[in-house]
Amino acid sequence: MKLNEILTTIGIIIALTLSIINLFNTYLVExxxxxxxxxxxQELSSFNTNEDIEFTFFLYNEGEKPAFIDYIYAGNSNFIIEPQMDFVISAYDTYPISITLxxxxxxxxxxxxxxxxxxPGNQKIRSEKITVKWGTL
Incomplete structure (x- = not known):
């Protein structure tokens, strides 16, 4: 084989390998x-025991795909969470979550x-634990 034919064969093999890797990354890697x-x-408080405590936090999607939020759980059914379920956060976007205690x-x-x-896959993230006080500051 001549050098020219060897280089052409190596080039074809490299191009084919790169095509397979690209196909794998595009369609098979999720x-x-x-x-x-x-x-x-970090902490919430209200001096008035008859006053609701309201706050907002944000969910930030740092990924390249949309995040489909199934549910936000707080362990207490009395909390008002808006929105609480079934919404989408686009890639590199934030979404406000309003809470009323x-x-x-x-x-x-x-x-x-x-x-x-x-x-997908029922993934979960948790917030930090925070202390909520009614009647004291």
């Missing part, structure tokens, strides 16, 4: 959303944590 929780408070009508301190379930 990019998943990469969610994070932003602007989450109903008044307890008594002095109380409790710890809460939120879990966000998203697809």
């Amino acid at each position: 990019e998943t959303p990469d969610l994070s929780i932003q602007s989450f408070p 109903p008044a307890k009508n008594k002095e109380l301190e409790e710890e809460i944590q939120f879990e966000v379930y998203f697809g």
